[in-house]
Amino acid sequence: MPLRESASVLEVNAPPYAPEWSGWLAEIGFLPGERVQLLGRAVPGGDPLVVRVGDSTFALRVAEAACVQVQPLQVAER
Amino acid sequence: MNEAVVHIHRGGPLLALVGNPNCGKTALFNRLTGSRQKVGNYAGVTVERKEGQFSSPAGRALRLLDLPGAYSLNPRSPDESVTVDVLRGNARGEKRPDLVVCVVDATQLRRNLRLVLAVKRLGLPCVVALNMADLAEKRGIVVDAEALGRELGLTVVRTVAVRPDGTDALRELLDQPEVWHYQRLPGDVRDLAPEVDPRGDHAAVHGILDRLGLAEVAPHLASDRIDRVVLHPLVGPLLLALILFLVFQAVFAWAEAPMGWIEAATAAAGEAVAAQLPQGLLRSFLVDGLIAGLGGVLVFLPQIVILFFFILLLEESGYLPRAAFLLDRIMGSVGLSGRSFIPLLSSFACAIPGIMAARTIANPRDRLVTILIAPLMTCSARLPVYALLISAFVPQREVWGGVELQGLVLFGLYLAGIVTAMAVAWLLKLLTAGRQVRTLMMELPSYHWPQARNIAIGLWQRVKIFLRRVGGIILVLTVALWALASFPAPPEGATGPAVAYSLAGTLGRALALLFEPIGFNWQISIALVPGLAAREVAVSALATVYALSATGDDAAGVLAPLLAQDWSLATALSLLAWFVAAPMCLSTLAAIKRETGSWKMAGIAAAYLTALAYALAFVTYRVALALGGG
Numbered sequence: 001m002p003l004r005e006s007a008s009v010l011e012v013n014a015p016p017y018a019p020e021w022s023g024w025l026a027e028i029g030f031l032p033g034e035r036v037q038l039l040g041r042a043v044p045g046g047d048p049l050v051v052r053v054g055d056s057t058f059a060l061r062v063a064e065a066a067c068v069q070v071q072p073l074q075v076a077e078r
Numbered sequence: 079m080n081e082a083v084v085h086i087h088r089g090g091p092l093l094a095l096v097g098n099p100n101c102g103k104t105a106l107f108n109r110l111t112g113s114r115q116k117v118g119n120y121a122g123v124t125v126e127r128k129e130g131q132f133s134s135p136a137g138r139a140l141r142l143l144d145l146p147g148a149y150s151l152n153p154r155s156p157d158e159s160v161t162v163d164v165l166r167g168n169a170r171g172e173k174r175p176d177l178v179v180c181v182v183d184a185t186q187l188r189r190n191l192r193l194v195l196a197v198k199r200l201g202l203p204c205v206v207a208l209n210m211a212d213l214a215e216k217r218g219i220v221v222d223a224e225a226l227g228r229e230l231g232l233t234v235v236r237t238v239a240v241r242p243d244g245t246d247a248l249r250e251l252l253d254q255p256e257v258w259h260y261q262r263l264p265g266d267v268r269d270l271a272p273e274v275d276p277r278g279d280h281a282a283v284h285g286i287l288d289r290l291g292l293a294e295v296a297p298h299l300a301s302d303r304i305d306r307v308v309l310h311p312l313v314g315p316l317l318l319a320l321i322l323f324l325v326f327q328a329v330f331a332w333a334e335a336p337m338g339w340i341e342a343a344t345a346a347a348g349e350a351v352a353a354q355l356p357q358g359l360l361r362s363f364l365v366d367g368l369i370a371g372l373g374g375v376l377v378f379l380p381q382i383v384i385l386f387f388f389i390l391l392l393e394e395s396g397y398l399p400r401a402a403f404l405l406d407r408i409m410g411s412v413g414l415s416g417r418s419f420i421p422l423l424s425s426f427a428c429a430i431p432g433i434m435a436a437r438t439i440a441n442p443r444d445r446l447v448t449i450l451i452a453p454l455m456t457c458s459a460r461l462p463v464y465a466l467l468i469s470a471f472v473p474q475r476e477v478w479g480g481v482e483l484q485g486l487v488l489f490g491l492y493l494a495g496i497v498t499a500m501a502v503a504w505l506l507k508l509l510t511a512g513r514q515v516r517t518l519m520m521e522l523p524s525y526h527w528p529q530a531r532n533i534a535i536g537l538w539q540r541v542k543i544f545l546r547r548v549g550g551i552i553l554v555l556t557v558a559l560w561a562l563a564s565f566p567a568p569p570e571g572a573t574g575p576a577v578a579y580s581l582a583g584t585l586g587r588a589l590a591l592l593f594e595p596i597g598f599n600w601q602i603s604i605a606l607v608p609g610l611a612a613r614e615v616a617v618s619a620l621a622t623v624y625a626l627s628a629t630g631d632d633a634a635g636v637l638a639p640l641l642a643q644d645w646s647l648a649t650a651l652s653l654l655a656w657f658v659a660a661p662m663c664l665s666t667l668a669a670i671k672r673e674t675g676s677w678k679m680a681g682i683a684a685a686y687l688t689a690l691a692y693a694l695a696f697v698t699y700r701v702a703l704a705l706g707g708g
Contacts, residue, residue, distance in 0.1 A: 020154070024519055027149040029189050031280040039302070043311030048406050048416070048518055050309060054188040057301070057522040059403045059416065064519055 002038070007070035009034045009053075014067050021067055029053040030068050090131070090139040091258070092173050094164060096197055097181035098190050099147030100396075100523035102209045104128075105239035106181055107144040108535050110248075117539050121171035125160045125437070134252040143175065149189075151196045156437050165200055177258055178204045179248070180232075184214035184221050185524065187287060192279040194230060203260050206234040207248055212241075213524075217299075222290060229286040233257055240529050301396075301524040308397070314404050321397075325388040326492060327485045329461075333380035340380070344373025359564075367560030371618040372553065381465070382458040383541060386427050390536045394528035398423070399520055406518060412500050413507025415439070415516045418448040422499070425455035426492075427540070430669045432457075437673070440517050447506050449673060450683055453666050454499035454659060456492045459613040463657050464491055466617055470638040471650045494658045498690070559619050563604070582623070596656070596695040597649040597703075613663055648702035655698035659691035 012030050014022035030036070030053055039057065040050040047062045097103040107115075111130025120127045128144040145164055146157035153159040160169065167174030180197055182190035198204050208223055227234035235251050238244030251257055287293045308314055348365045355361040392398050398420055406416030417439050425432030432452040439445040456464070465488075472487050562582035569579065586604035593603050605619035621637050624644075641650070671680040 018517070021517070023152065024154060024517070026280075027152070027154075028519060028521070033284070034188075034280075039305070040309050041311075042309075042403060042407055045407055047410075048403060050305070050403070050522065055186045056189055057305075057524075059399070059406070059518055059520045059522055061406075061516070061518045064517065 003041075004037060004039065006035055006037050006073045008073055009036055010069040010071050012068050015063070021064060025064070025067060028058055029056055035073070036068070036070055090141045091176040092141045092143060093177045093179055093252075094143045094145050094175035095179050095181055096145050096161065096165065096193070097147060097209075098149055098183065098186070098193055100521060101147070101181050101183040101186070101190060102239050103147060103181045104144060105529060105532050106207060106209060106237060106245065107142065108532050109239045109242075109245050111142055113535065113538070115535070115539070117543075120160050120169065125157050126434070127160075132249075134249050135246075136253045138253065140252065148193065150193060151200075154440060165197065165202065175202060177252075178202045180204060180206045181209050181237075182206060184208050184211045184236075185217060185219060187219075187221070187292060188283060191230075191283045191286065194232070195279045195282060198230070198232065201260060203258050204232055205248075205251060205257050206230065206232050207237045208234055209237045209239055211236040212238050219292060221292065225290055226286070229289065240527075304525050305400070305522070308400050309403065314400075318401055318404055321392070323489060325385070326489050327481070328388070329381050329384045330465075330482070330485050330488060332384055336380040337377050340373065340377045344369060344377070347373070362564065363557075363560060367557050367564075368553075370621050371557070371560065377462070379541070379545075381461050382427065383537060385458055386537055386540045387533065389423065389427060390533045391528050394526065394532055396523045396525045399522050402520060403522065410516075412503040414444055414447060414503055415441070415518050417518065417520060418444060421448050422452060422455050425452040425457060428457050428459065429453045429455065429663075429666045433666070433669045433673055443510060444516060446674065446679070447503055447510075449670055449679070450506070450686075451499040451502050453683065453687060454495050454502065456495045456658070457613070459663065460657050460660060462617040463613065464488060464654065466620070466638060466641070467650050467654055470642040470645075471647060491654060491658060494655075498659060498694070502686075502690075559604075559607075563623060586623075595699075596692065597646070597652040597699040598656075598695075599645070599649065601644075602649075602653060613657070613660055616657075648699050651702045652695045652699035656691045656695040659687055659694055 009030055009032055011032060012022045012025050014020070014025075034054050035052075037052040038049060039052055042048050048059050049062060049065050051058050051060050051065060095103050095107055107128065107130060110132045112132075114132065115128060115130040118127050118129075125146060130142045130144070131139065132142060133139050143164070145161040148158040148161045150158075151162050151165070153162050163169035164172050164175065165178065178197055178200075180194045182194060194204075194206055206227070208221060208226070211221060211223075214221060223234045223236050233251060235247040237248050284293070308317060348369045351364050351369065352361060355364070392401070401423075402416035402419040404416075405419050409416055409418055418436070420438070421432045421435040423432075424435050429452045432455065433449050436445050436448045436452065439448060468484050468487055472484050475483055559582065562585070563580050565580060567579070582604045583600065585607065586600035589603035589607070590598065590600040593606075598606070601620065601623045604623050605616045607619075617637075620641075624637055624640050667680045667684055670683055671677050674680070
């Protein structure tokens with residue numbers, strides 16, 4: 001997902017080794033239809049990420065962010 | 079923060095503040111109750127419990143409970159469990175609240191309102207405090223409180239916790255009898271209520287925001303601009319290092335004057351008492367034991383206050399989670415997550431709140447490792463020892479550009495603690511991590527101007543806790559040590575200092591055999607015994623030992639030059655190294671026991687820290703000797 005581009009959440013699928021993640025991600029706002037945006041990456045390694053979800057900003061690991069399936073939004077829509 | 083469980087069952091209905099983390103709940107609590115707060119623990123768990131009192135405009139006395147922040151009523155940490163238990167009326171020793179005040183951040187309605195709906199379903203009378211409404215308006219989010227209230231079926235009032243009159247509407251609301259009764263949920267909200275599936279509430283909140291015209295996501299311009307600098311790949315880490323360095327410089331530089339006053343006051347008190355009393359046991363007890371011991375600990379209060387001040391400032395402004403973000407990668411390399419940063423940073427003030435703060439780490443292994451290495455962070459109790467030795471052995475001069483050599487050495491000692499902790503964590507990673515799943519998922523709240531009032535209240539609570547320790551365990555130990563150092567009295571015609579003939583002298587000499595390979599003399603060995611109970615006691619113990627073996631009466635002022643004269647540089651360095659890993663104080667061990675639920679972990683921590691301290695001191699001493707520091 002490219003930096004600063006908006007997308008909308010399709011679904012959250014937790015990996016088998018961390019099934020509790022889907023609930024946790026939902027609680028902090030990763031719910032279907034919610035708007036998300038990648039705001040930045042840490043250096044070195046590009047992990048963790050700064051993610052805007054709805055009105056809030058969260059730091060997520062790449063592995064955590066990978067659970068969230070998104071669909072790109074048109075830039076014009078914003 | 080190791081106070082006993084407090085139960086206040088005084089009159090007045092009980093209100094509970096509930097809200098997401100970072101919604102301004104505690105600021106609202108501070109605004110409502112001011113200084114009328116009691117900080118303690120919930121029964122059976124070590125979650126911090128804050129209760130305060132205030133009164134409604136009509137003069138009704140009310141009790142207010144500040145519940146830990148929660149994202150939902152499906153708890154994922156002990157803190158969130160407490161919130162849920164109290165709200166359900168299941169918490170041991172807690173009354174179920176008569177009224178819940180749901181605090182929502184007006185800039186984060188989307189996430190905050192889900193919790194309101196869940197709380198409302200619990201069947202308690204409930205009102206909503208629409209907090210930070212002023213900030214929301216600046217961002218173009220205008221919330222119609224009345225319309226929101228109609229949607230939720232709850233009374234909604236606007237609050238601005240940062241303004242003195244910002245809670246007037248809430249106070250007035252509490253005089254209306256109808257808010258104290260449970261209000262029925264509107265139909266469409268009640269139907270979407272599956273407790274296990276937050277999507278039901280999500281849809282309800284969406285509907286509400288749509289109807290209020292708040293469905294658009296508003297950009298956070300100011301916070302994003304700051305984040306572009308603070309979280310910048312290159313500038314961010316440099317800024318963090320600079321901030322931490324300035325904090326430690328300030329701890330040393332600003333504390334100098336007040337420390338001088340406390341020293342002078344201690345000396346004056348000692349002289350005044352000495353002038354009133356005849357030479358003898360009582361005078362020796364009061365002047366050398368009580369006043370010198372207490373003064374030697376109190377003198378470090380300014381440094382502790384300054385360090386806590388900066389930690390609170392960073393916490394209030396919203397910078398701390400950013401620092402955790404920046405450090406996540408480094409922490410990851412030793413098998414921890416950025417979440418461990420906040421407990422570890424708190425440990426710089428005191429390991430006990432640090433160990434307690436480790437509760438926010440969901441992963442049990444990470445939590446345990448964080449607890450085990452927290453005592454390696456240079457807590458403020460070590461500052462007295464460092465400060466004493468640095469002022470005695472490190473010349474006071476500027477190295478470059480206003481940076482003092484003494485400050486630099488102190489910074490080095492802090493760094494040594496961090497590096498040691500990282501090494502231990504790395505070792506534990508090799509031994510225990512295996513295939514580990516670590517969770518970060520940490521909120522980066524919007525930046526806020528820190529409020530002087532919140533910082534003042536937070537600071538006062540921490541000072542009280544420190545003083546209680548001085549008043550309790552430290553005082554008892556100091557007096558016990560004075561007794562050890564005074565009895566038995568030296569035989570008639572003895573030539574050496576009196577302490578050499580005492581029980582303490584005998585014990586110290588026995589221990590000195592053990593500590594001789596790392597360069598400690600018997601005076602240090604004596605001081606280390608009570609120092610195991612609480613680190614800062616080592617200084618007052620040294621003061622007692624040296625005041626008693628010196629001829630003069632005043633202890634605080636003469637200690638540093640005395641040490642400079644009496645100890646070799648290698649010994650001083652070795653003692654500094656010892657204290658980098660210093661076996662922890664008893665209260666830290668007790669905190670570890672409480673948090674891990676077993677003495678085994680506390681025992682492991684004590685054993686490994688002692689071995690580490692001995693090894694570090696041994697290497698330092700031998701290297702210093704080889705380089706001619708003897």
